[in-house]
Amino acid sequence: MPVDIGLAELDRLVGDGALLIEVLPSGEYEEEHLPHAINIPLRDLTAESVAHIDRATPVVVYCWDSLGDMSQRAACQLDRYGFAHVSDFVYGKAYWLASGRATVRATRGDRVLD
Numbered sequence: 815m816p817v818d819i820g821l822a823e824l825d826r827l828v829g830d831g832a833l834l835i836e837v838l839p840s841g842e843y844e845e846e847h848l849p850h851a852i853n854i855p856l857r858d859l860t861a862e863s864v865a866h867i868d869r870a871t872p873v874v875v876y877c878w879d880s881l882g883d884m885s886q887r888a889a890c891q892l893d894r895y896g897f898a899h900v901s902d903f904v905y906g907k908a909y910w911l912a913s914g915r916a917t918v919r920a921t922r923g924d925r926v927l928d
Contacts (some may be wrong), residue, residue, distance in 0.1 A: 816889035816900040821913060824874060824903045832872035832899075836907070837888040846917035848876065848910055848925050853920070854886045872899035879908040 818878070828834055834851040836843050843853035854863055856877075867873070873892055877884035889902040911917065 816886075816902050818904045819870050819874070819901045820903075821906065822911070823901070824904070827872055827874050827901060828905075830872070831863075832874050832901070833867065834889070835873060835875045837877050837884050843877075844920035846907075848907065849916065849918055851876075856888050859888055859891055863926075864895060864897075866891070869896045870898050872901070872903045873897050874903055875901040876906045876910075879906040881906045883899060902927050 836847050836851045836853050839855050840853055862881045875885045875888040885902045889895040889900050
């Protein structure tokens, strides 16, 4: 069952090696995203698109803010696909920015799935 988390738990999980996934469309990811995040847009989140990810790896998903449900839907999908540890950073990128934290722009090394 996915767990809703805040900023402190996000920091801890990512620090411990969790995979951070932005589920917004690739254009929004390319504009700016949280450090260490990869992009798998919600519309592309399928069992096949995550087949290469170890199901035992903790995963944290996020979208823009808590008013939308994209990250919640992504977390539920990943749970259905058999991921053992799924968390939803419910406050999203908007809260990250409001907290004064830096974002990064997509580069060739970042994985963006269209």
